[in-house]
Amino acid sequence: MKSTVGAEGGKSMASKKLLDGLNKAIAMDLRATIQYMWQHVMALGVEGVAVNNVFKEIAMQEMKHSESFADRLFYLGGIPQQSLWTSK
Ligand SMILES: [Fe+2]
Numbered sequence: 001m002k003s004t005v006g007a008e009g010g011k012s013m014a015s016k017k018l019l020d021g022l023n024k025a026i027a028m029d030l031r032a033t034i035q036y037m038w039q040h041v042m043a044l045g046v047e048g049v050a051v052n053n054v055f056k057e058i059a060m061q062e063m064k065h066s067e068s069f070a071d072r073l074f075y076l077g078g079i080p081q082q083s084l085w086t087s088k
Helices: 016-042 045-075
Strands: none
Touching: 016 045
């Protein structure tokens, strides 16, 4: 197995490809969290009331997905790539 430099400067247990994939997954789920949170906040009218809590639940699920990926990234010695959180 290939190794990379981990968060503390030590060797990671994972390949760069896996760590990059985890960082990409974190970024995608954080963007989804923000998208659904705003849809929750901006839902208006009768239709808004009907879907408001659905958007909120999905936003929280996406945040939990991000947390799971972040836990795994940290465990494997990866470094969070914050630049991915706001880019496409
Ligand atoms: Fe997700």
